[in-house]
Amino acid sequence: MNNADSLPDTLRAKLVAPLDMLGRQLHDLRISVMDRCNFRCPYCMPEAKYSKDFAFLPSAERLDFDEIVRLTRLASLLGVRKVRITGGEPLLRPNLAELISELRSIESITDIALTTNGVLLGQQAPSLMAAGLNRVTISLDSLDPAVFSIMNGGRGELQRVLKGIRAAADAGLTHLKVNTVVQRGVNDHTLLDMLDYFRGSGIVVRFIEFMDVGNLNHWSMAEVVPSAELLQQIEQRWPLEALPGNYKGEVAQRYRYRDGQGEIGFISSVTAPFCGACTRARISSDGSLYTCLFAERGMDLKTPLRSGASDEQLLDMMRNAWLQRTDRYSEERATPQAHHHKKIEMYFIGG
Numbered sequence: 001m002n003n004a005d006s007l008p009d010t011l012r013a014k015l016v017a018p019l020d021m022l023g024r025q026l027h028d029l030r031i032s033v034m035d036r037c038n039f040r041c042p043y044c045m046p047e048a049k050y051s052k053d054f055a056f057l058p059s060a061e062r063l064d065f066d067e068i069v070r071l072t073r074l075a076s077l078l079g080v081r082k083v084r085i086t087g088g089e090p091l092l093r094p095n096l097a098e099l100i101s102e103l104r105s106i107e108s109i110t111d112i113a114l115t116t117n118g119v120l121l122g123q124q125a126p127s128l129m130a131a132g133l134n135r136v137t138i139s140l141d142s143l144d145p146a147v148f149s150i151m152n153g154g155r156g157e158l159q160r161v162l163k164g165i166r167a168a169a170d171a172g173l174t175h176l177k178v179n180t181v182v183q184r185g186v187n188d189h190t191l192l193d194m195l196d197y198f199r200g201s202g203i204v205v206r207f208i209e210f211m212d213v214g215n216l217n218h219w220s221m222a223e224v225v226p227s228a229e230l231l232q233q234i235e236q237r238w239p240l241e242a243l244p245g246n247y248k249g250e251v252a253q254r255y256r257y258r259d260g261q262g263e264i265g266f267i268s269s270v271t272a273p274f275c276g277a278c279t280r281a282r283i284s285s286d287g288s289l290y291t292c293l294f295a296e297r298g299m300d301l302k303t304p305l306r307s308g309a310s311d312e313q314l315l316d317m318m319r320n321a322w323l324q325r326t327d328r329y330s331e332e333r334a335t336p337q338a339h340h341h342k343k344i345e346m347y348f349i350g351g
């Protein structure tokens with residue numbers, strides 16, 4: 001099944017792109033291919049909880065590549081055009097390039113991206129590029145080795161991540177981005193150095209406000225540096241000019257250096273929520289569908305997948321999940337109800 005034309009009429013009739021309860025389309029799918037990680041970033045997978053005894057999924061409980069591709073094909077019939085592979089750490093998933101090339105064969109998927117901590121990128125960038133990966137985002141919180149180490153739970157070497165970024169560029173991967181989570185009092189004194197390093201390289205650094213994802217990172221507003229504050233600081237060093245979004249629903253606010261040395265971005269989901277334009281769904285490594293990063297629960301697709309559900313049945317489930325979607329957590333964060341909300345952990349559904 002490559003496109004809607006090859007479908008039976010009963011299925012084709014259902015393919016009007018669904019709108020959720022707030023009028024939003026489904027356009028992006030984030031797929032977590034691995035719940036494990038080789039880092040222990042305290043804001044995501046704190047070591048105290050994810051120690052060596054933690055029971056991650058046995059590999060048979062993770063969706064296999066055929067299952068991921070099948071769900072992605074179905075999601076493409078509901079409007080998905082862009083896929084992001086994430087985790088946990090996606091490069092820990094064996095043979096990831098095979099998955100990329102299978103996803104590439106879905107005609108209506110026009111963009112395949114990857115988010116990684118970059119440690120294994122040096123080895124894998126050429127095969128990922130050859131398989132058809134379009135874009136890579138590397139998460140890197142500081143260029144100061146001591147701060148880098150605090151931010152990733154004492155795992156991984158900074159030089160390896162930088163080498164991974166160079167390897168991605170050498171392999172011909174374009175649109176490289178670096179995502180930096182900003183935590184007040186932890187890495188906020190190292191951000192100008194980060195910009196200085198990547199200015200003029202074509203690699204876009206984006207600062208992400210520390211978010212209250214999951215239930216374990218002891219999030220507090222006091223540790224969030226509002227993007228507006230950062231913007232002011234940066235402008236004192238390098239004057240900036242706002243850029244229009246690349247597309248509707250883009251999460252980052254874009255700016256360019258007035259001296260022509262490239263672009264930076266801010267992802268401000270705490271101080272400037274963008275729920276109103278959110279077109280993203282997520283599939284966890286164990287095959288549940290989530291309609292929000294801050295969701296409490298997902299819809300189990302693995303059980304029907306493994307007990308013989310037809311494409312039509314799976315499509316109905318996904319379509320109904322989207323039609324019933326009311327999520328707008330970031331806009332409701334300050335309300336009392338939001339505080340009783342138990343969220344799924346981010347490493348599990350992917351960032």
Ligand SMILES: C[S@@+](CC[C@H](N)C(=O)[O-])C[C@H]1O[C@@H](n2cnc3c(N)ncnc32)[C@H](O)[C@@H]1O
Nearest residue numbers: 043044087088089115116117139179210211351
């Ligand atoms: C969960 S990670 C998964 C992919 C990969 N392991 C990585 O780190 O790039 C995806 C993104 O979520 C971001 N992230 C995780 N926890 C966060 C938090 N509490 N606030 C903001 N961003 C967070 C990470 O920095 C990363 O850029």
Ligand code: SF4
Nearest residue numbers: 037039041044088117
């Ligand atoms: S942010 Fe990425 S690298 Fe850090 S612990 Fe989470 S999944 Fe791992």
